[in-house]
Amino acid sequence: MLELRIAGRDFGQPVLGEVFVNITRGDRICLLGPSGIGKTTLLNVIAGLDTSIPDGAVVGRDKLRIGYLFQEHRLLPWRTLCANLMLVGVSEREAETCLAQVGLPGYGQYLPDQLSLGMARRAALARCLAVRPDLLLLDEPFASLDPMMADELRTLIAGILDANPSMAMICVTHDGVDAEMLANRLWYLDGKPARLKWNDELGGPGVVTDLLGKLRKCELADS
Numbered sequence: 519m520l521e522l523r524i525a526g527r528d529f530g531q532p533v534l535g536e537v538f539v540n541i542t543r544g545d546r547i548c549l550l551g552p553s554g555i556g557k558t559t560l561l562n563v564i565a566g567l568d569t570s571i572p573d574g575a576v577v578g579r580d581k582l583r584i585g586y587l588f589q590e591h592r593l594l595p596w597r598t599l600c601a602n603l604m605l606v607g608v609s610e611r612e613a614e615t616c617l618a619q620v621g622l623p624g625y626g627q628y629l630p631d632q633l634s635l636g637m638a639r640r641a642a643l644a645r646c647l648a649v650r651p652d653l654l655l656l657d658e659p660f661a662s663l664d665p666m667m668a669d670e671l672r673t674l675i676a677g678i679l680d681a682n683p684s685m686a687m688i689c690v691t692h693d694g695v696d697a698e699m700l701a702n703r704l705w706y707l708d709g710k711p712a713r714l715k716w717n718d719e720l721g722g723p724g725v726v727t728d729l730l731g732k733l734r735k736c737e738l739a740d741s
């Protein structure tokens with residue numbers, strides 16, 4: 519579905535080293551690693567937002583619809599939720615359907631500022647769904663949410679993935695629980711410059727915590 523081969527990415531100083539990955543339909547990848555290591559940078563490269571990376575480094579992307587949930591909701595504050603969603607090319611009715619899918623039925627005429635953080639994040643997720651994505655990119659979707667809201671959103675995303683088995687997902691997170699609940703594959707980014715220290719399937723319940731513990735110990739040992 520998508521093949522990424524980059525030699526690296528630096529911002530004056532190297533951030534990412536060589537990264538070679540394949541993403542196939544149905545992959546549910548959680549991307550973990552220390553803070554500031556380059557997880558968002560990698561997501562931006564995959565999304566095609568990093569114009570310094572040659573187009574040929576990411577094969578297959580031009581055939582994919584990509585939905586990207588940024589850390590901030592990035593909804594235009596002067597447009598209603600429906601009007602925000604309609605910017606990606608859907609009708610008002612389809613926008614309302616997407617909002618209902620994320621638990622915001624009847625909120626189409628609200629402005630982003632009238633929403634709580636959790637609601638705004640779900641509205642941004644609805645915008646991702648409006649593009650009918652083949653690949654869903656989620657950058658710390660549960661950050662700053664209280665545990666109950668985070669749990670609700672996790673369950674919502676798991677439901678969306680179950681209903682769309684061919685959709686692939688990459689979710690940046692700091693929490694092994696997210697990988698346990700959402701992922702069938704783990705990427706662990708570490709080092710300077712950062713490379714994928716782990717890129718494999720998850721073995722089953724309970725494995726993530728153990729694996730992350732080992733990977734984080736290596737991270738401490740390396741530093």
Ligand SMILES: Nc1ncnc2c1ncn2[C@@H]1O[C@H](COP(=O)(O)OP(=O)(O)OP(=O)(O)O)[C@@H](O)[C@H]1O
Nearest residue numbers: 529533551552553554555556557558559560658690
């Ligand atoms: N546009 C930019 N210009 C300069 N430096 C940047 C830019 N974008 C990212 N960086 C640097 O690249 C490094 C990696 O940043 P990135 O946001 O990808 O890390 P991260 O792993 O997502 O961090 P966190 O877990 O804290 O969100 C950081 O040192 C950051 O300052």
